[in-house]
Amino acid sequence: MKIVVLKFGGTSVGTIKKIKRVADIIVKHKKKNDKVIVISSAMSGVTNELIKKSFEISDSFSDVEHDVLVSSGEQVACSLIAGRLIHKGYKSRSWLSWQVPIITKGDHKNSRIKQINKKKIIKYLKEGGIPIITGFQGVNNENRITSLGRGGSDASAIMIAKFFKARKCIIYTDVEGVYTTDPNKLKKAKKIKEISYEEMLEMASLGAKVMQPVSIQDARLNRIDIEVKSSFTKKPGTLITKRSNIINNKIVTGISSTQNDSKITLIGVKDKPGVAAAIFKPLSKNSINVDMVVQNISANGKETDLTFTIKTEDLKKTKKIINENNNIKFRKLLFKKDVSKISVIGVGMIATPGVTFRMFQTLANKKINIQVISTSEIKISVLIDKKNIKKALIALHKEFKLHIQK
Ligand code: ASP
Ligand code: MG
Secondary structure, three states, rough: OOEEEEEOOOOOOOHHHHHHHHHHHHHHHHOOOEEEEEEEEEOOHHHHHHHHHHHHHHHOOOHHHHHHHHHHHHHHHHHHHHHHHHHHOOEEEEEOOHHOOEEEEOOOOOOOOEOOHHHHHHHHHOOOOEEEOOOEEEEEOOOEEEEEOOOHHHHHHHHHHHHHOOOOOEEOOOOOOEEEEOOOOOOOOOOEEEEEEHHHHHHHHHOOOOHHHHHHHHHHOOOOOOEEEEEEOOOEEEEEEEHHHOOOOOOOOEEOOOOOEEEEEEEEEEEOOHHHHHHHHHHHHHOOOOEEEEEEEEOOOOOOEEEEEEEEHHHHHHHHHOOOOOOOOOOEEEEEEEEEEEEEEOOOHHHHOOOOHHHHHHHHOOOOOOOOOEEEEEEEEEEEHHHHHHHHHHHHHHHHOOOOOO
């Protein structure tokens, strides 16, 4: 059976008019003789509204009830889509996750899909039906409704594609695809035709908010091709696939940058085993996300300086935790707000030497000072002053010829 999974995000089903358009897109796929499974998110804004209501009831609203509440948004969207398809003369119906069922494990508000029972859906597909399945929700082995974490309908779509061995998963959203860098920050940003899972993961977790990062990881593990495209235009989108499928491998595929970062430096930290752990343990316990970390070599073998970055919203809390930490000694704490991390990403750099140099030289030519550097196999990140981000983006985008997409 040739199955294609179509997922519609909140903005794609944001209004009645848009839902009607979504139904037209579904019909177009159906006419190609594919078996179509549809996953929908809630109409845009609805999930936020529901969460707001829960806070008005209680600032410690029950996690179990939270999931019942937030999952209702998807139910509304799915019935409206199915209703429109029926209106157009097609056989369609909504499926809530517990009706499939989609079984999840893990905590409420953040469950993961463990198993999907295919029988009823397969039978329905064979009868010519178009199932419209609620994203973002499942049911656990205690028969309670669960939710998958914000943006979780991407994960629903990928797991459905996996369990049903779909030929393809198309993510319909409000952008035309994945861009070489955030088009809101750089007008010259270009749509990428093909990108590997690994690159996409780096782009996604670094702030290219096209898809939920865990769902990309699931797609990578299960080798599912994903096409990301806009539900508002007919233009082709971006294909997220395995490396070996990509013909036009570039050295650098994309550039991402962060906002609202701060840098902390501890001067004169004792250079002995266990010190870094003693610094970072209480931070992680308080859910403070530490990003870049560098430690200087100690000139005298006794003391060293340690620098790391965090989100600026965590700065006050971080300073307090460090200053109250009796397990560490240091001479001075320095901090700096308004820094940004800019990263160039590309699997092509594995095989191409000199990318690091080109990046540094490009920034040097623009007189941009690099404060911290970190690298991985497919990514080079540097920390610079936030005010230089635009300048750096323009220069790097040009240096790596990202405005030319074949
Ligand atoms: N409606 C849910 C949310 O807003 C799930 C999703 O959009 O993927 O988080
Ligand atoms: Mg969404």
